[in-house]
Amino acid sequence: MNTLSINNLNLTYKNGFQAINNISLEISNGMFGLLGPNGAGKxxxxxxxxxxxxxxxxxxxxxxxxxxxxPEYIKQNLGFLPQDFGVYPKISAYDLLDHIAVLKGITDKAQRKNQIVKLLEKVNLQDFQNKEVHTFSGGMKQRFGVAQALLGNPKIIIVDEPTAGLDPEERNRFNILLNDISRDVIVILSTHLVEDVRNLCSEIAVMNLGQILRKGEPKQLMAELENKIWSKSLEKNESESHYSHYEVISRQLIERKFHLTVFSEDSPLDFSPVSPLLEHFYFYTLTQKP
Ligand SMILES: Nc1ncnc2c1ncn2[C@@H]1O[C@H](COP(=O)(O)OP(=O)(O)O)[C@@H](O)[C@H]1O
Ligand SMILES: [Mg+2]
Structure with missing residues (x-):
C-alpha cells in the first residue's frame, strides 16, 4: 500500500499570490479526484x-x-501527466518513450524496449509507434502522455486535467485506462468535470481559492443532500428573481425549458424533489463560504 500525506501545505508565489492555503490530505492506493473550477489551485x-x-x-x-x-524518492516513483505537455519534438512515439525512459533512469536497452512495447499496447498505440507524436489527435496524445507517465512502474501517478479537449469516446476510453491502472498505485486526477470523477474515484476533494472545501467518498457526500435538492422548470414569463431567496445550485436548459435547481432543508412550494448527484454536491459546496 502506498500513502501520500500532505500536512498544512501553503504556497505563496513570488508575486504574493497564495495559491495553496493550508491544505491537508491523506491519500492511498486507488483513484483520488481533485475537483475545482479553473483557478482553484489544482x-x-x-x-x-x-x-x-x-x-x-x-x-x-x-x-x-x-x-x-x-525529493529523489518520490521522483523515482512518480508518473506525471502535466496539464500542458508543451511542444513535442519531431521524433517517433517509440523514440520519445525511449528517450524519456533513459531520463527516468532505465539504463538497460532491452528492459526499456520490453516496457515500451507493453505500454504502447496498454494505451492502444502499438500501430502508431513509428509516427511522430505531434501528428497525433488529442486523445492519442493523452494516451501517449499516460504511457510516458507509466514508464518505470511508478507508485504514484498524477494526471492534471487529462480529459480536457477529448471527445466523449476518447474520454471514456481514457477513463477506463486510468481505472485499470489505479488498483495498485495512487492515481490523483484533477478536473473541473464532475462526470469524470463520479464513476472513477473512490475519494474526492473539492478545491477552490487554494483550499480544500470538502473531501470524502462520492456516495457519502451525495447522501448528505438527500431530500434537500429541488428542481422546477420556469414558465415562459416567470423570472428567476422570484426564487432568489433559495440557494440556487444550478440553472439548466432542458428541452428548451429553463430549470432551476435549489438547495433547501424543507420542501419549497412548486418544486419537485430530485435525487442528489455529485454535480449538486460540487456546486452546493462551491456556493458555501469557506
Ligand atoms: N507561477 C505563478 N505565479 C503567480 N500566480 C500563479 C502562478 N501559477 C498560478 N498562479 C495563480 O494561482 C491560481 C491557481 O492557479 P492553478 O493552480 O493553475 O489553478 P487550476 O489548476 O485549479 O486552474 C490562479 O489564480 C493563478 O493565476
Ligand atoms: Mg490547472
Missing amino acids: SSLMKTIVGLQKPTSGSIIFNDIDSIKN
Missing part, C-alpha cells in the same frame, strides 16, 4: 506534490519519506 498543488516547486510551508510525506527534504 495545478499548483500537483506541481508542488511532484516537486516542480517548493511549498512555502508544510510537509508532503510519501511512503514515510519526506518529499520536500528528500
